[in-house]
Amino acid sequence: MSDHHHHHDHDHSELSETELRVRALETILTEKGYVEPAALDAIIQAYETRIGPHNGARVVAKAWSDPAFKTALLEDGSKAIGTLGHVSRVGDHLVVVENTPQRHNMVVCTLCSCYPWEMLGLPPVWYKAAPYRSRAVKDPRGVLADFGVQVAKDVEIRVWDSTAETRFLVLPMRPAGTDGWSEEQLAELVTRDSMIGTGFPKAPGAPS
């Protein structure tokens, strides 16, 4: 983890205090027998290695390749993903929403930071921060512009505010020029942001 550390001068002391408090809390929880530190390590390891946007990318690539799977996925996301043994397991109430030439979908959680962890991993900082949570519902095109994304003016923008235990995954449109590509090749084009609705999949041949 040391390579993840990048303290800033202005908040160094605040972070140090936080580090001490977090450590103290873990000591107390461990001493009281509530948690086993090795189990905490295992949770962290899962989110650092196994659970990330590659899971969602495989689902999207499968939907692009297999029309019957796509139909099932849009009908009941959790059930359809449950049939793919090789993708990480997913909980109930995953709703997959399809981008079309007429409609662009975008997902937000204005009240906290609900996000389809099993498909995309832990959310990025911007998804959890005030600018995105406040503006996505009021000025979605302005938010997309912050990402350098432009959606044609005649396309409907549909924002899904995740206010309950349903979770939303955007099924982006398959990029042109990918006829005959394998699911593995297609999955390489699927970005995290394209499954949140703040980006598009990579174009074939674009640098990764």
Place this chain on the structure above:
Amino acid sequence: MNGVHDMGGMDGFGKVEPEPNEPVFHEEWESRVLAMVRAMGAAGAFNIDTSRFYRETIPPHVYLSSSYYKKWFLGLEEMLIEKGYLTREEVAAGHAMQPAKALKHGKFDLGQVERIMVRGKFARPAPAPAKFKIGDKVRTKNIHPATHTRLPRYVRGHVGIVELNHGCHVFPDSAAMELGENPQWLYTVVFEGRDLWGADGDPTSKVSIDAFEPYLDPA
């Protein structure tokens, strides 16, 4: 509660700033906080709605100036104290001083890790038939509970259309206060951007929330 967490439609927070090649965690302590929250929740110390409510009750100036995991930490520490799993004296000392309180599902050990990699189940049997069907026009209630609710301010009092019915789910407004699951029908309700934001709103935008039946009246 009408807190600063209810951010939909607020102005002044500036641009969204994506970070290229963002790491999963920026600091090691963030990962420990995430793991402790997940572990203590899975052990039965609190439910997800209660944990959200504790983060919402962080004072507004602290909420706005704290990172995501700092808020998780502050909410967790206060919740565990108030629920009797630790004491302020222990937190100050940094060590256990009192006997442990029994956890509903026992100690969170290695054997428990896999079960939290899949989300919990929130669907429940329906106590009554659904009041609304897909396509119905509904108006969100003008409610301002001082406790936890999942009806954001920006949609209150507005007319929308029922688009999806997700079945009956645990009702967060009750569960957060530990008043039982009180299952309620859950619908996706979609609003026109201009109905929410007025004539200046984007005419091509639509916004949906997932609304529990008690939030809705026929329109």
